[in-house]
Amino acid sequence: MGKKYDFLVQAAKNLIKERYEKEGHHSVVAAALLTTDGKVYTSLNVGTYQPSIATCAEIIAIGMAHTAQKEMKIEAIVAVRDPEAYVITPCGKCREYIADYSDDALVAVPVGSDDYKMVPVSELLPDKYIKRV
Numbered sequence: 001m002g003k004k005y006d007f008l009v010q011a012a013k014n015l016i017k018e019r020y021e022k023e024g025h026h027s028v029v030a031a032a033l034l035t036t037d038g039k040v041y042t043s044l045n046v047g048t049y050q051p052s053i054a055t056c057a058e059i060i061a062i063g064m065a066h067t068a069q070k071e072m073k074i075e076a077i078v079a080v081r082d083p084e085a086y087v088i089t090p091c092g093k094c095r096e097y098i099a100d101y102s103d104d105a106l107v108a109v110p111v112g113s114d115d116y117k118m119v120p121v122s123e124l125l126p127d128k129y130i131k132r133v
Contacts, residue, residue: 008108013030015030020083030057031060035072035075037073045060074098076106078108079094086110086113095121103121104120107121107124
């Protein structure tokens with residue numbers, strides 16, 4: 001039986017399988033983001049030969065959604081890696097971005113080698129910094 005967000009995982013898998021580059025500026029991660037009003041945004045990471053300056057697919061998807069919708073809130077987000085397109089957990093920087101835009105967003109995390117579950121971003125980023133006013 002399928003899961004509620006399988007369509008997001010499939011959208012990210014389709015994109016990475018279509019665009020994966022073994023050589024050159026590697027597109028090795030794809031993300032799919034669902035806003036609370038039902039819009040889906042997919043993206044690829046933007047890599048360089050200097051990995052420390054690459055931009056994550058999740059951050060690009062957030063930027064695309066925010067550009068398209070002034071009042072954007074994330075319901076769920078998934079990321080997959082490589083041509084095998086397996087679900088990966090977002091890095092720390094991505095967790096911060098996701099939580100900043102929607103502190104109750106659901107994030108796909110791998111369970112074993114071929115399954116995933118959705119967890120609130122707050123579980124992946126406990127004790128998030130508090131913005132002082």
